[in-house]
Amino acid sequence: MPYLNAAAVKAQDSPGIISVGVLLLFILIALQILNVLRKILMWWIRLLWWVTVGAVLVLFASIIYQRGPEKTVEDALRGARHLSEVWWREYRRWEGYQNLQQQHHVGTSQKSWTSRW
Missing domain, CATH: 1.20.5 (Single alpha-helices involved in coiled-coils or other helix-helix interfaces)
Known part of the structure; x- marks a missing residue:
């Protein structure tokens, strides 16, 4: 206490x-x-x-x-193949955009914002 x-x-x-x-x-x-x-x-x-x-x-x-297992594997492979084709198509498309942009910058004497510093 x-x-x-x-x-x-x-x-x-x-x-x-x-x-x-x-x-x-x-x-x-x-x-x-x-x-x-x-x-x-x-x-x-x-x-x-x-x-x-x-x-x-x-x-x-x-x-x-x-x-059934065989048809399921076949469907999965078909879906994966389709997904791969879409991915590669989009990849090539955006790669083309990037190449066009680089060619445009080379053709004009315009520099990117990173080269200004």
């Missing part, structure tokens, strides 16, 4: 310490509440992730069951 009595006397002498202590207590409580909310949010996000993964696995299993 003598320690509590000494602390009460010091607190009475300087009430600013009590204000700082109460402020720190409120901050501590707020951080604890935010931590609980973060844990709840992460639990829901993890649940949503695993439900999505499960749904994708069920989708793939149903596709394989409906079409």
